[in-house]
Amino acid sequence: MENPDRKSNGSISIESIPGAVESPLVWKSLTLGLYKSADEYRRAIQREPKYIEVSKSAQSMLNAVEFAWSPDLIDVDLVTIRVIDLGFPEGGHFDAICDRAAVRGLRMCRPEVGPALRIALLDQPEGDTLYVAMNPIDVAPFSYVFGVESDNFRLSLFGFSIPQSRQINDWNARFVFERPRG
Secondary structure (H helix, E strand, O other): OOOOOEOOOOOEOHHHOOOOOOOOOOOEEEEEOOOOOHHHHHHHHHHOOOOEEEOHHHHHHHHOOOOOOOOOOEEEEEEEEEOHHHOOEOEEEHHHHHHHHHHOOOEOEOOOHHHHHHHHOOOOOOOOEEEEOEOOEEEOOEEEEEEEEEEOOEEEEEEEEEOOOOEEOOOOOEEEEEEOOO
16 A cells, blocks of 8 residues: 555655654855865864864764765755754654655765864854764764754864664754755
């Protein structure tokens, strides 16, 4: 029997997802490829007039083989969306959250978005935390995505541990996705 929520191409229609909202508007645009190594990103963070804390997990992520930077300058458009706005009122599985975002035409970010966003977002509101939706980087024994936070009047770049269960229990967590251009 055919699922009435599925379109003829096999994708799920947004209307069939309870509590879901349409794709959000572009929140911020970034240029990637300005820095050509993890060390260049570290130096750029250190040069900022505001102190930026880089956690040990984020340092390890920058050193990981999976962390890649764009060899060319590339502009990307970013959106933020809460887990609940993707139709998960009690949190959801990380992969399902990313799949729901894809239904709205969004895609996971490149790892470079994490440190680039931290450098670009010096005016991040106090108490705000954003998680970069990306393929997690394995730093034994955990898998991490980048997070950027402003807490206690400190800016930070950190590694957010994706649990082995990949369950994100905070329905209010805000993830950053890339919105393709064109």
